[in-house]
Amino acid sequence: MNTSINLTKQIESQLSKDITEALKLCSQTAFKYEYKIYLIGGVVRDLFLNKPVKDIDITVEGDAIKFCHELIKENICKITQVQENLKTVKVVFNNGVEIDFASTRQEFYPKRGHLPVVSKIGCTLEEDVFRRDFTINSLAISLNENHFGDVIDYVGGIKDLEQKILKVLHDNSFYEDPSRIIRGLKFAARFNLHRDKHTRELQDKYLETQLSDDISWSRIKSELKQTFSLNIARAFDMFIANNTYKLVKAKPVDVKGLEIKNLVDKFNPEHVWLMYLGTVLEDEKIIEALCFTRAEKKIFTDKFYLLNNDLSLINTNYDIYKFFENRSTEAILIYYLLTDRKEALIYLEKLAPTRVELCGEDLKKFGVPAGKKIGIMLEELLKNKLSGNIKTKADEVKFVKSKMK
Numbered sequence: 259m260n261t262s263i264n265l266t267k268q269i270e271s272q273l274s275k276d277i278t279e280a281l282k283l284c285s286q287t288a289f290k291y292e293y294k295i296y297l298i299g300g301v302v303r304d305l306f307l308n309k310p311v312k313d314i315d316i317t318v319e320g321d322a323i324k325f326c327h328e329l330i331k332e333n334i335c336k337i338t339q340v341q342e343n344l345k346t347v348k349v350v351f352n353n354g355v356e357i358d359f360a361s362t363r364q365e366f367y368p369k370r371g372h373l374p375v376v377s378k379i380g381c382t383l384e385e386d387v388f389r390r391d392f393t394i395n396s397l398a399i400s401l402n403e404n405h406f407g408d409v410i411d412y413v414g415g416i417k418d419l420e421q422k423i424l425k426v427l428h429d430n431s432f433y434e435d436p437s438r439i440i441r442g443l444k445f446a447a448r449f450n451l452h453r454d455k456h457t458r459e460l461q462d463k464y465l466e467t468q469l470s471d472d473i474s475w476s477r478i479k480s481e482l483k484q485t486f487s488l489n490i491a492r493a494f495d496m497f498i499a500n501n502t503y504k505l506v507k508a509k510p511v512d513v514k515g516l517e518i519k520n521l522v523d524k525f526n527p528e529h530v531w532l533m534y535l536g537t538v539l540e541d542e543k544i545i546e547a548l549c550f551t552r553a554e555k556k557i558f559t560d561k562f563y564l565l566n567n568d569l570s571l572i573n574t575n576y577d578i579y580k581f582f583e584n585r586s587t588e589a590i591l592i593y594y595l596l597t598d599r600k601e602a603l604i605y606l607e608k609l610a611p612t613r614v615e616l617c618g619e620d621l622k623k624f625g626v627p628a629g630k631k632i633g634i635m636l637e638e639l640l641k642n643k644l645s646g647n648i649k650t651k652a653d654e655v656k657f658v659k660s661k662m663k
């Protein structure tokens with residue numbers, strides 16, 4: 259349905275002048291060549307909520323590739339990427355603005371949890387809307403000259419945004435694409451939403467009775483990474499409280515999202531999202547299915563190493579240093595969260611930065627024989643530096659000379 263809401267002012271105030279100019283050029287071209295085009299999805303939601311807009315997506319009622327060639331005729335942009343099967347196009351305008359264009363389409367899921375198959379290209383906007391995930395992401399804004407800025411809402415998305423409700427469009431939503439469960443968590447955390455009763459029931463039913471290993475783990479990983487990279491404590495708490503962790507066969511732990519967030523803010527690890535997921539994920543089959551990079555997989559290898567080795571006999575700073583040495587920051591912090599062993603923080607805050615300033619060549623000059631004895635001397639220097647007996651480079655030199663005498 260068309261609403262009485264017009265967001266032209268928001269478009270002009272929240273989007274850059276270059277983007278606004280590109281949208282108006284699209285509008286003029288659509289009018290000239292008799293196309294109907296719309297902003298759709300997240301950009302509309304973010305404009306309505308007065309949030310920063312990341313990506314601009316335009317849907318063409320018809321064939322987006324043909325429309326973009328009309329844009330080229332007008333000499334206002336160039337095409338950088340085309341997906342012929344989906345009729346989608348990436349375009350760069352002369353002022354540098356990038357916009358993704360998609361043809362309206364209908365699709366179906368031949369296999370649960372896998373990529374959908376397009377059944378129709380060039381359907382109506384309303385038909386296109388009903389293939390989407392949540393009502394809040396199913397709003398459109400007309401870019402057509404006579405209705406520029408008018409909001410189109412077929413599914414009650416505006417009301418749900420106003421009432422902070424997260425609602426799926428149909429009952430098979432999670433069955434078709436389980437990654438929507440994680441996506442819903444992401445939106446709930448970002449925009450402080452809560453699931454309506456029916457959406458909650460559908461999610462609970464899927465997690466209790468319809469879980470399957472035969473799903474697109476790449477999509478699950480992508481949504482997990484996007485969600486936990488936000489570093490929002492509430493996302494982790496909901497992940498546990500709403501049983502979302504079952505989707506990856508994780509185990510709930512007595513750790514709060516704020517504890518993880520505080521450590522992330524303090525130590526700034528590279529893989530923020532794995533600080534959250536790594537705290538609960540243990541199943542080796544799922545770890546393998548998620549196809550982690552070498553660096554990501556090392557976090558889990560290090561985590562299991564630390565948890566499976568005994569720290570009780572470790573007393574000195576040198577012992578602590580050697581226990582955590584070469585382990586990833588994420589794994590050490592996960593270890594701390596799961597064990598509350600303060601040695602992990604002692605290592606990261608005080609011991610990890612410790613370095614011996616002398617090198618092997620320096621030691622040779624002081625008469626230390628080449629080979630194993632160089633390594634032994636460096637370890638002796640490190641041990642004494644960690645204990646506080648050595649503080650400066652001059653102290654190191656003094657220590658080596660005394661040993662050589």
